[in-house]
Amino acid sequence: MNKPTSLYSRFFLLIAIGFVTLQGWAQQSNRSYTPKFEEAKKPVVKVPKGEDYTFGYLQVPENRQEPGGKWIKLPVYIFPSKNPQKAKDPVIYTVGGPGYTSMRAAQYIRAYQYREDRDFILFEQRGTQYAQPNLACPEWSAALAEIYGDGDSPINPDSILAEAALKCKKRLVAKEINLDTYRTTEIAADLRDLVLALGIDQYNLLTLSYSTKIAQVMLRDYPDGIRSVVMDSPLPLEVNYEEETLANLVELAGRLLDQCADDPECNAAHPQLKSRFFSFLKELEANPVSVPLPVDSAASRDTVTYQGGDILSLIANGSTEEMAQVPALIEQLLNGDNSFLEADAANQQWTTGPGNGMGMRISVWCAEEKPFIDRDALAAQAEKYPEAAGIDPEFIPKAVCDCWGVTPEDSHENKAVSSDIPVLLISGEYDIETPVKWAAAMQSNLSNSYHLVFKGWKHGPTTNWGQPCAMEAARAFFNDPSKIPNNPCFEEIGGINFKSN
Template sequence: MRLGIYLSTFLLFISSFSLKQKKASDFTPTFTISENPTHKIPKGQIYTFGYLEVLENRKSPSSKTIKVPVYIFKSRNPNPKKDPIIYTVGGPGSSTMPSAQYMNSYQYLDDRDFILIEQRGTYYAEPHLDCPEWSLAIYESNQPNFDSRNKDELFENAARACKEKLENRGIDLNAFTTNEIAADIHDLVQVLGIEEYNLLTISYSTKIAQVLMRDYPEKIRSVVMDSPLPLEVNYDEESVGNLLQTAEKLLADCESEENCNYAFPLIKRRFFDYLIEKTKNPLEVSVQNPKNGERETFYLKGKDLISIFSSASTEEVARIPFEINKLLDGDLSSVKEQLISLFQEPGDGAGRGMRLSVWCAEENPFNSSEVIENETYKYPEVTGLSPVVFKDEICKIWSVKTVSEIENEPVESDIPVLLISGEYDHETPVKWAESMTTHLSKSYHLIFKGWKHTPTTNWSNPCAMEAASEFFNNPNRLPNPLCLNELENLEFYTDY
């Protein structure tokens, strides 16, 4: 089991650590090897698994320690490049560890070692900030007999219950921020003795990359940000507008394509008019509850029916006009499938507490209540669709400290950066990546036509991963892998 240049003398500390009290000034982060990985690793893949132990709150002299799991995967190349890639996924609240199962599919290992690090507070970290109370509230609010007038109270009670549970476990909710996650990665780099490294980040974790570039730039060789979320963007203020603008673009593209326009004439106007009409006169849909066999009736407005676009993956983009046209023709089969899924048992709330801490400390405080109110009722197609991830009252209940103003300002850097966008990504739209290029002097931007969120995770077509791999090998130019030339223009499905 080869660790390359990464493990320093800190590997002498291989015993298990409890969450014990330590003085911040006396504490040194450690990496401890474990023989119990979180997932089954592909046969033949050489790796090391262990836990990085760091302070929960670096600002507190009496802080406990926490653990975050780390995989170090050896490159398939017998003579790998010396600068590994460090990878963490999005969220906030998502786990990076499941990626370990699919190392055979990651092209990055052809050239260099690949390191996965879990974000603190997520599923395999210790502690894990889970909130099953929140998942139960989502489940209850989605049932057909739920009184929407009780929705705010339902989620406020869920937030209180989760907060009380986590704090009773001795967890400092103020310690789960993007800054602390970035500091964890910096500590890992120091502990493993890495001299130079590359960053691969997606969606929310691109904020982690920006903090690392600003606060710990010395050892960063290059960065890939897939579906970037700029620090300076107030996500909630734009989310509904971004959704409608992206849907409008896709349907306009359908109308500009001869076959699609012939099959679904005036699809954009007809769909948006339909959303407005159903906002005034909700669509009544009856489905069979798979739990008890009884018929259940839902009343859907425009804000519900827009999910035909928003829930589609990159693989399903070509079918979106077809699915919309089915709805307009009265075929509710796809809508019914979505509704039946609402009867599935609630989840375990994995990482939800971490998500609450991040959002309530970093996003919510910078929102304009006036803009949020306007965004909620601005668009007649989806009137009442709230743009916020967590409402003000929820964040008041969670009551974490607001981060400093610098966390809402753009990062200036000359580190080579590749920005990757999906053309129809409404969550982190193309315009956000374009705006970042003005602050990142050595940045390049690739837009994958016809794709949606996080192109590097599009397993049906690994072209974006190939572009990222090429960039890591030569970060001083825009990558141009052969697969880019092979990508065909999106051809919308028409069933003709």
């Protein structure tokens, strides 16, 4: 029996005990303990030769209610500005996930333009790869390999993932790790402690995807000293991510094909492409496409089955450059040419790995996202969007959160943050993980904010190394947060130039 790729987008869409209690932990941070920063001789990631830097560890209590108990260590790089007349307010950068490491950016430090004006600091979130402890879950990686690599027998993917999560939890708890303390409010408190430990009076925040939630908590709980904030691909606190998964997928495809219809050359080559494609996707709900795997494939199954949602996911997860080819690829599919799917099937490799930071990812999601999901709204997506059949909108299955057992956040952590601190919101027009509409809605609560939408671009515009326009905009904003950056490169970006073949 061949297994459909129904979970394809779940892992690639990427994506409190009570307000009084957890807020109390954070607000007591300066009363009951003193955070420490200690330099270390051996950095966790190699820095390019000749670059000046300081590496060390921020040390804070794992549980701020028990500062006399276990402490954790969070790696930090400090890269001094190249400018002898540098600004005194550094940029502090932490990345997304949740669960990804910020430390890998040290390898590419020469690409970050912010150092032309001020110091640049990389901060590792608790529970991620180079933090001590790292909430790694190799059991999770093994479970994914089992789900996707063996299609010979019917399985329940959620139960396999829940079993893996339970094994990981038992191992972490046996190490006396308190899973309840790995959440956004505590990471924000860590970041505030870093500022205190380094003696920084004023600073700027550069955040990406999930870490924009950290920035929002900082604006709400620790506004003192924040000069400006850049949120690249913002994820609002108030958004219930899983309730919008399928809508975001279908809307992105629809917007792209509407632009093709508005482009005379693209429309001539692919007339009525949107209606033809969406009809094709709906038909796949009952008659999915099966694509053979190469004979030398390591997987035990011999085919991969694609429904409409799987194809939408492939399109949505393509690079910025690949968006221009989408109409031509769709036309091939409609004409019975499955080479696009065959190439994807051949490239699917599911291997085991260390699962770095996965425990932190599960803790954050199960404490902050899952408690606020409307199960009826979640289920209604399948009926509302038949084009996306085969996609499970749950980023982390409920069964996983049930066994993980962290305390849900208070509803306060699911509400929009208001602030008058200068904020630059940066979006990619074709970002499926944090769509433009989310950032646009945030502006009503951020009274001193600006929003740049990069036409044709995807998730994380400031990390587009081939075209650093978004990075240039962020740098300009840090230099003058009183106005929207006026970058010539932004005006020159014309969106997608569709390719006919």
